Amino acid sequence: xxxxxxxxxxxxxxxxxxxxxxxxxxxxxxxxxxxxxxxxxxxxxxxxxxxxxxxxxxxxxxxxxxxxxxxxxxxxxxxxxxxxxxxxxxxxxxxxxxxxxxxxxxxxxxxxxxxxxxxxxxxxxxxxxxxxxxxxxxxxxxxxxxxxxxxxxxxxxxxxxxxxxxxxxxxxxxxxxxxxxxxxxxxxxxxxxxxxxxxxxxxxxxxxxxxxxxxxxxxxxxxxxxxxxxxxxxxxxxxxxxxxxxxxxxxxxxxxxxxxxxxxxxxxxxxxxxxxxxxxxxxxxxxxxx
Amino acid sequence: xxxxxxxxxxxxxxxxxxxxxxxxxxxxxxxxxxxxxxxxxxxxxxxxxxxxxxxxxxxxxxxxxxxxxxxxxxxxxxxxxxxxxxxxxxxxxxxxxxxxxxxxxxxxxxxxxxxxxxxxxxxxxxxxxxxxxxxxxxxxxxxxxxxxxxxxxxxxxxxxxxxxxxxxxxxxxxxxxxxxxxxxxxxxxxxxxxxxxxxxxxxxxxxxxxxxxxxxxxxxxxxxxxxxxxxxxxxxxxxxxxxxxxxxxxxxxxxxxxxxxxxxxxxxxxxxxxxxxxxxxxxxxxxxxx
Numbered sequence: 001x002x003x004x005x006x007x008x009x010x011x012x013x014x015x016x017x018x019x020x021x022x023x024x025x026x027x028x029x030x031x032x033x034x035x036x037x038x039x040x041x042x043x044x045x046x047x048x049x050x051x052x053x054x055x056x057x058x059x060x061x062x063x064x065x066x067x068x069x070x071x072x073x074x075x076x077x078x079x080x081x082x083x084x085x086x087x088x089x090x091x092x093x094x095x096x097x098x099x100x101x102x103x104x105x106x107x108x109x110x111x112x113x114x115x116x117x118x119x120x121x122x123x124x125x126x127x128x129x130x131x132x133x134x135x136x137x138x139x140x141x142x143x144x145x146x147x148x149x150x151x152x153x154x155x156x157x158x159x160x161x162x163x164x165x166x167x168x169x170x171x172x173x174x175x176x177x178x179x180x181x182x183x184x185x186x187x188x189x190x191x192x193x194x195x196x197x198x199x200x201x202x203x204x205x206x207x208x209x210x211x212x213x214x215x216x217x218x219x220x221x222x223x224x225x226x227x228x229x230x231x232x233x234x235x236x237x238x239x240x241x242x243x244x245x246x247x248x249x250x251x252x253x254x255x256x257x258x259x260x261x262x263x264x265x266x267x268x269x270x271x272x273x274x275x276x277x278x279x280x281x282x283x284x285x286x287x288x289x290x
Numbered sequence: 291x292x293x294x295x296x297x298x299x300x301x302x303x304x305x306x307x308x309x310x311x312x313x314x315x316x317x318x319x320x321x322x323x324x325x326x327x328x329x330x331x332x333x334x335x336x337x338x339x340x341x342x343x344x345x346x347x348x349x350x351x352x353x354x355x356x357x358x359x360x361x362x363x364x365x366x367x368x369x370x371x372x373x374x375x376x377x378x379x380x381x382x383x384x385x386x387x388x389x390x391x392x393x394x395x396x397x398x399x400x401x402x403x404x405x406x407x408x409x410x411x412x413x414x415x416x417x418x419x420x421x422x423x424x425x426x427x428x429x430x431x432x433x434x435x436x437x438x439x440x441x442x443x444x445x446x447x448x449x450x451x452x453x454x455x456x457x458x459x460x461x462x463x464x465x466x467x468x469x470x471x472x473x474x475x476x477x478x479x480x481x482x483x484x485x486x487x488x489x490x491x492x493x494x495x496x497x498x499x500x501x502x503x504x505x506x507x508x509x510x511x512x513x514x515x516x517x518x519x520x521x522x523x524x525x526x527x528x529x530x531x532x533x534x535x536x537x538x539x540x541x542x543x544x545x546x547x548x549x550x551x552x553x554x555x556x557x558x559x560x561x562x563x564x565x566x567x568x569x570x571x572x573x574x575x576x577x578x579x580x
Contacts, residue, residue, distance in 0.1 A: 130495075131491065132491050132494055132495065169483050169487075170479070170480045170481075170482070170483025170484035170485075170486070170487055171483040171484070171486045171487030171490070172487060173484060173487055173488075174487045174488050174490070174491030174492075175487065175491065187477070187480060189460070190460045190477060190480055190481065190484075191460075191480065191484050192460070193459050193460025193461040194460035194461070194463060194480075194481050194484050194485060194488075195460075195484060195488050196460070196461045197459075197460055197461035197462060197463050197464045197465065198463075198464050198484075198485050198488050198489065199488065199492070200461070200464070201421065201422050201464030201465065202464075202489070202492055202524075204422055205420075205422065205520055205523065205524070206516070206517075206520055209516035209517070209519045209520045209523075210513055210516045212515070212516055212519070215512050215515075216512065216513050216515060216516040218509075218512055219508075219509045219510065219511070219512025219513030219514070219516070220509065220513055220516075221509070222505050222506065222508050222509025222512065223500055223506050223509030223510055223513055224509070225502070225505075225506060226496070226499035226500045226502055226506040226509070226510075227496075227499070229499045229502070230495055230496055230499045233495065233499075234492075234495070
């Protein structure tokens with residue numbers, strides 16, 4: 001098992017990616033290959049103690065910035081860490097790729113170099129969300145407008161082997177009555193970002209209210225284990241990365257603001273996807289639906 | 291000051307609308323006119339004590355259901371409570387209209403009967419959101435896709451008299467760094483519904499964690515005033531209805547799931563909009579921008 005990690009992807013790369021890869025290397029049964037500017041990566045590794053032997057570095061000269069136009073940058077920056085990392089999978093030099101970089105560029109590179117699975121038109125990102133009844137999976141696709149939603153409805157209605165319950169509203173997401181929610185990419189991104197923003201605002205509002213007086217402060221102190229348990233439950237870094245489904249290869253997309261722990265968990269998700277042979281199951285379901 | 295209230299609008303009409311109107315009648319300096327099926331409204335009023343003299347009923351035979359197709363139902367159900375209530379404003383028999391009914395139908399009826407303000411192409415709904423720095427206003431417009439967003443960006447960039455800070459992400463909404471956020475209606479609805487759903491799930495998750503053991507339960511008991519204060523701060527029913535901006539008249543849209551308190555506050559928002567002559571300011575700003 002070899003996992004290629006885009007060391008230059010993410011808001012605080014390569015610091016966070018190197019730290020995350022080191023955490024993962026200590027846990028996984030396999031090899032981690034960091035892809036990116038060798039000097040920067042090795043400088044970061046030098047500041048860490050005990051580099052495990054199952055971690056190596058492959059140089060890639062260019063970096064695709066978080067806000068660069070995806071299609072253009074993937075085509076122009078042939079030696080970017082994203083391209084080189086994705087091509088490792090294409091060339092069977094890695095079993096999976098993990099990137100916290102420019103999401104559009106990762107999707108673009110994966111579609112371009114790894115190809116789309118037979119029967120799939122376009123890849124989709126699958127994100128886990130904590131709900132009142134466990135974990136729900138949001139599947140995102142490129143934006144296509146309301147007509148696209150109606151068409152998708154018809155297709156899902158006809159799909160065998162799934163329990164399609166119809167449209168849900170934004171307020172149903174966190175109730176957890178559905179295991180999988182499908183939406184377009186723009187909308188899915190809004191759902192994730194609004195949820196993140198609200199959860200943080202909520203935390204801060206609660207913190208302020210709990211600081212009102214000595215009684216509420218004591219209450220907050222005694223309740224602290226409950227707050228910590230909740231924080232762990234809703235912390236996306238615990239769920240790791242989002243699998244890019246529908247491409248012929250394993251590609252895990254991590255949040256741009258990932259912590260080392262989130263990178264570690266994204267690498268874990270990559271490992272599990274390889275072990276469970278996710279693409280085999282996707283092809284089976286597509287053929288079953290026919 | 292006379293405010294027409296669509297008594298048949300909302301998930302629990304006319305019970306909740308009558309109760310809300312009674313709460314408002316006791317507070318506002320003006321007259322409230324309930325529009326809808328007289329029998330049902332009067333039955334509801336009969337179950338209440340002390341009906342104030344500033345509340346009256348006007349019969350409207352039909353009801354537009356919450357899930358009916360807006361444009362069709364507004365055209366066909368000429369004697370619906372929404373149509374009759376909106377026409378009260380058109381005929382100068384009321385200064386404002388409040389409805390917790392089918393949002394699309396209210397927008398449609400208002401656009402059709404009250405007309406659009408000069409210089410405005412389409413009305414927009416303005417919703418208040420609590421943020422870390424106070425209250426932000428989300429302006430929603432009909433869905434037009436990503437190109438529409440780019441066009442809007444250019445127009446806002448050129449607009450004089452505003453401090454346009456560019457695009458924001460979902461996670462910026464609750465930080466409160468902008469006073470007004472503009473988005474399309476579909477997206478705005480998702481933001482609101484996801485926020486509502488997450489806030490409720492968050493509350494329930496926290497409640498469960500706080501019930502873990504006796505220590506966290508005592509903590510929760512002592513922290514209760516902080517939780518109550520936060521609940522009040524983020525409860526949309528406290529902010530009342532959402533003004534439908536851009537039409538020649540005052541029209542306030544309340545949440546379908548409004549409580550009596552939310553209806554009361556929507557009527558308060560209607561009263562304030564009349565007093566502050568909101569449309570005069572909109573016309574001034576439009577002319578100023580030219």
